Amino acid sequence: MLKSDYLQSVYAQVTTRDPDQREFHQAVLEVLESLDQIIERRPEYQQKGIVETFVEPERVISFRVPWVDDQGKVQVNRGYRVQFSSAIGPYKGGLRFHPTVNLSILKFLGFEQILKNSLTGLPMGGAKGGSDFNPKGKSDNEVMRFCQSFMTELSRHIGQFVDVPAGDIGVGAREIGFLFGQYRHVRGTYAAGVLTGKGLSFGGSLVRTEATGYGLCYLTQEMLKTMRNDSFEGKTVVISGSGNVAIFATEKATQLGGKVVALSDSNGFIHDPEGIKLEIVKDIKLGHRGRIKEYADRVPGSTYTEGFRGIWNIPCDIALPCATQNEIDGEIAKVIVRNGAMAVAEGANMPCRPEAIQAFQSGGILFAPAKAANAGGVATSGLEMSQNSMRYAWSFEEVDRRLRGIMVNLFHNIYDTAEEFGKPGDLVVGANVAGFLKVADAMLTQGLI
Ligand code: NDP
Numbered sequence: 001m002l003k004s005d006y007l008q009s010v011y012a013q014v015t016t017r018d019p020d021q022r023e024f025h026q027a028v029l030e031v032l033e034s035l036d037q038i039i040e041r042r043p044e045y046q047q048k049g050i051v052e053t054f055v056e057p058e059r060v061i062s063f064r065v066p067w068v069d070d071q072g073k074v075q076v077n078r079g080y081r082v083q084f085s086s087a088i089g090p091y092k093g094g095l096r097f098h099p100t101v102n103l104s105i106l107k108f109l110g111f112e113q114i115l116k117n118s119l120t121g122l123p124m125g126g127a128k129g130g131s132d133f134n135p136k137g138k139s140d141n142e143v144m145r146f147c148q149s150f151m152t153e154l155s156r157h158i159g160q161f162v163d164v165p166a167g168d169i170g171v172g173a174r175e176i177g178f179l180f181g182q183y184r185h186v187r188g189t190y191a192a193g194v195l196t197g198k199g200l201s202f203g204g205s206l207v208r209t210e211a212t213g214y215g216l217c218y219l220t221q222e223m224l225k226t227m228r229n230d231s232f233e234g235k236t237v238v239i240s241g242s243g244n245v246a247i248f249a250t251e252k253a254t255q256l257g258g259k260v261v262a263l264s265d266s267n268g269f270i271h272d273p274e275g276i277k278l279e280i281v282k283d284i285k286l287g288h289r290g291r292i293k294e295y296a297d298r299v300p301g302s303t304y305t306e307g308f309r310g311i312w313n314i315p316c317d318i319a320l321p322c323a324t325q326n327e328i329d330g331e332i333a334k335v336i337v338r339n340g341a342m343a344v345a346e347g348a349n350m351p352c353r354p355e356a357i358q359a360f361q362s363g364g365i366l367f368a369p370a371k372a373a374n375a376g377g378v379a380t381s382g383l384e385m386s387q388n389s390m391r392y393a394w395s396f397e398e399v400d401r402r403l404r405g406i407m408v409n410l411f412h413n414i415y416d417t418a419e420e421f422g423k424p425g426d427l428v429v430g431a432n433v434a435g436f437l438k439v440a441d442a443m444l445t446q447g448l449i
Contacts, residue, residue, distance in 0.1 A: 004039045006046045007032045014055055021104035023325060027111050027350060028055050034432030037421045042440075050440050057110060059083040060103070063153045065131055067145045079150050081129035081157055081165075084110035087442040090161055091127035092117055092378060094168030097175065099134045105325070106130060109168075109349055113378070115435030116371040119410050122382035127163055129154070135170050147178035154179075155186050160193035160388070166381050167197040169324065172244060173209070177202075193388035196381035205384035207399040208377075213248025213347065214400070215376015216320060218407035220345040221256055223368055226415060227425065228342065233257035235342075238316040240264045240308065241323030242285050242292045245347045245374065249320050250278050262314050264323060265292045269311035272302035315339040322347030330355030337363035346370035357428060372414050372431040379406045 002008045014028050035051065045051055065077040080103065083091045093113040096106070106128045114126030131150060135143050158165060167176055176197045183194055192203030200206065207214070217232070224230045237258040239246050242265050250260045259275045270276075270292050280298055284290040296304035308323065312332045319341050321327055325348065328336070333356035336344065344360050345368035346352060352360070352367075360367040380403055387393055394402075417437075418430030 002029075002032055003036050007036060007039060007051065010052045010055060013052060018104070018107075021107060023104045023108040023350070024111065026354065027108040030354060030428070031111075031115070031432045031436065034429045035436060037423060037429055038433055038437075044444060045440055048444060050443055053443065054085070054114075054436070054440065055111070057082050057084045057107065058086060060107075061129075061157055062103075065133065065146065065150045065153070067142070067149045069142055070139055077131050077133040077146070079129070079131045079153060080106050081154060081163070082106045082110040082127060083157070083163055084126040084128070085114040085439060086125040087439050087446065088118060089123035089125045090159075091163035092124035092166075092381065093127040093129070094166045095171045095175075095179075096128070096130035096168040097133045097135050097170035098130070099132050101130045101132045108325075112349055112371050114439055115432060116375045117378055117382075118435040118438045119372055119413065119431060120375050120379040120382060120406055121409065121413075122379060122406075124164075124378065124382055127165070128168075129165055130168065130171070133170075135175065140174070143175065144178045147175055148182040151179045151182035152186055155183050158183075158194055160191045160385070164193065164381070164385060165195055166378070167244070169243070173197070173199060193385050196384045198384070203384075203388050205380060205387055205399055206394070206396040207403060208380045208384055209244065210248040210251065211380035211403055212245045212374050212377030213250070213322070214252045215379065215403055215407045216245070216249050216322070216345055216347045216373050217252035217256055218376065218404045219368060219373050219411050220318065220320070220343060222408050222411040223345070223366055223415075223427070224343060226411070227366055230342070231257065232318070235259070235317035236261055236315070237318045237320060238262045238311060238314050239320045239322055239347070240269070240311055240327060240351070241321075241348065242281060243322070245377075246320075246322040247278070247281060247285060249322055249347050250276055250281070253318070253320070254278065258318065261316070262311050263292055263295075264308045264311045266308055266323070267291060268293060268304055268306040269308055270295045270302055270304050271311075271314055272299060274301060312336055313339075315341075317342050319344045320347050321351035323351065324348055325350040326353050327351045328356045329353045330359055332356065333359035334363075336360070337365060341365055344368070345373040347374050349374065361426065361428075367427060369428045369431050371435060372410055372427060375410060376403055376407055379403060
């Protein structure tokens with residue numbers, strides 16, 4: 001529970017104002033609990049109303065997205081953009097296309113994004129957007145018509161110096177291509193820096209595709225080295241999901257000497273005790289958008305089990321949840337602790353519920369929260385924006401080197417901040433406080449309130 005009366009009143013206002021936004025409440029409460037460590041030391045935040053301003057988005061845009069399906073029938077989805085904070089740079093954050101998308105989820109993601117972007121050290125504000133449209137099972141033409149309608153409206157609200165969206169769940173290279181094409185068409189301008197995650201032939205950056213998964217492993221490696229004098233070498237790794245983040249986390253964890261033995265999708269999970277053959281996963285998921293189940297049919301000795309949560313019964317040294325929010329609850333976390341894991345790092349956004357984080361921390365497991373651990377994606381988006389501004393493209397090695405440098409610095413920033421504010425080893429507090437201080441001080445300096 002919050003100690004500070006001020007923070008309690010901020011939280012009460014958040015929950016009373018939007019009583020149904022549970023994911024948003026969860027994200028705000030976690031951050032406020034960390035701010036409890038600093039609020040007495042920085043009375044100006046209360047005097048100037050910084051925290052109550054910080055938890056309210058600068059702007060929330062909601063719009064209809066009509067499109068015509070392959071049968072000629074009109075479908076109507078809902079589109080959103082939550083422009084949460086532009087204190088340290090233009091709004092920046094992904095677009096999610098998934099039937100579960102609603103304002104609570106986008107506000108939680110936009111709020112987290114402010115702190116994550118701040119931690120990268122790059123000048124980017126926080127935002128998130130998306131739609132309840134489900135690209136799964138749609139033809140390429142249907143996805144194109146949806147993206148064109150979505151961007152027709154969104155284009156009024158974004159721009160390379162205003163708001164720069166990227167991909168997230170359900171928004172990959174195909175969707176970004178359609179969205180960029182429509183932006184160019186309706187605005188009549190080639191502003192490459194308006195979206196990130198673009199194709200390499202039209203302003204995309206090398207390593208952006210791999211960045212979130214690679215960055216997750218770079219940070220985890222630095223955490224193991226600093227806090228346990230250890231590494232991925234010889235470790236058994238379980239990774240949930242089998243999308244963009246999971247696939248490239250598998251690739252980098254394997255390159256660093258780990259053995260990834262399980263992956264999942266929303267239907268179930270595969271277990272390959274010999275180590276996942278990534279080229280087969282890539283062929284299934286990236287080659288023909290298949291289901292992970294197919295892996296067990298193709299690889300002797302591997303198994304498929306229905307139900308995605310069962311993956312966490314598999315013993316591992318390192319757990320990297322890379323699917324979606326609130327996947328790991330307190331009970332699952334206890335199983336992971338009991339099975340002897342040494343580290344958990346969040347590749348997805350908020351995959352661990354608060355009780356799970358509590359179980360990891362009290363069980364002595366290293367825990368890296370999403371806003372630090374998966375910041376490599378947006379950091380590389382920032383590098384894509386830099387390259388677009390320069391009209392230049394760095395090599396794969398150059399971007400990868402910068403990404404690794406950002407993740408290593410980020411880790412030491414949050415590790416040192418946790419220590420400075422009296423919570424050594426607590427990377428949740430370290431990430432929330434380090435991310436917040438930079439944004440709050442920018443707000444104070446600019447007189448934003
Ligand atoms: P993808 O759409 O590429 O993959 C998502 C994966 O998670 C799929 O395997 C999907 O399975 C699974 N999944 C989705 N919803 C559920 C669910 N309700 N239950 C179980 N599994 C589910 O997305 P990304 O890999 O890009 O994103 C994964 C996570 O990482 C998200 O939390 C996202 O916000 C976060 N993230 C992504 C970044 C990026 O650069 N892509 C950057 C930072 C964070 P299925 O195919 O069955 O739906």
